[in-house]
Amino acid sequence: MAIVVNLDVMLARRKLQLSTVAERIGITPQNLSVLNAGRARAIRFSTLEKLCQVLECQPGDLLAFESEAQSRREPKARLGG
Amino acid sequence: MATTANRSKAIERASRALIVFFIFMSVISVLGMLNRITVPFPPGTRTLAGVVFQGAAITGKIQILWLMQVVLGAALSLKVLYHLIRLLVLYSKGKVFTAQNVAQIRRAGLTYACAPAVWLIVLIGAWSEIAAAQDQWVNIMPSFPGGALIGSCILLFASRIMNEGRELRDEQDLVV
Secondary structure (H helix, E strand, O other), X not given: OEEEXXXXXXXXXXXXXXXXXXXXXXOOHHHHHHHHOOOOOEOOHHHHHHHHHHHOOOHHHHXXXXXXXXXXXXXXXXXXX | OOOHHHHHHHHHHHHHHHHHHHHHHHXXXXXXXXXXXXXXXXXXEEEXXXXXXXXXXXXXXXXXXXXXXXXXXXXXXXXXXXXXHHHHHHHHOOOOOOHHHHHHHHHHHHHHOHHHHHHHHHHHHOHHHHHHOHHHHHHOHHHOOHHHHHHHHHHHHHHHHXXXXXXXXXXXXXXX
């Protein structure tokens, strides 16, 4: 059971750099890359809200749930550890 | 209510003040050791594990053990102060709940725990002479460095707590 982060997908769709988005939402690029790389343990609602505002999307566009069977077939960046 | 930045600044300021104080205490320790060696008190005596030797009882062996006791005691105190100074330097740089902090507290605690070992070595080393001074046996146990042992336990326990804090902070760093 895992939460998959599709931030890289949304960045590509909106043609934005990670550092640009990080600056707009007020966190460091290093912090945002933690989310992008799937190493984050949790995300604050305030951060999620700002990401949705900047990327003009819904939380479901950024986060998805994948069962273990699915994740074995398609490895992606995941939240948690 | 103090902000995180204000609290950090307060910790850094307090750390810098304590660094100066601990360096001062280190100098006092060295001077105290040198004074004890050059001018023993009470005059003409050497005290080992609470037992006082004077006059002809101060053999070469007693003199060496006493010197070792004084020097090792000062060395342990300086080492503890050294680790505490390094800890305070980290705090003054705003580094709290890091692995280095935990290590410095643990090392200070382990160093403090060596004081009873020094006491025991001196006691065993001078046992034949101490055994002869039965009237002074009552002074032996009170001379045991129980304070150092308690201090060691406190520091080692504190290092465990700080380690928990470090893990919580590492976890917090992964919250975006």
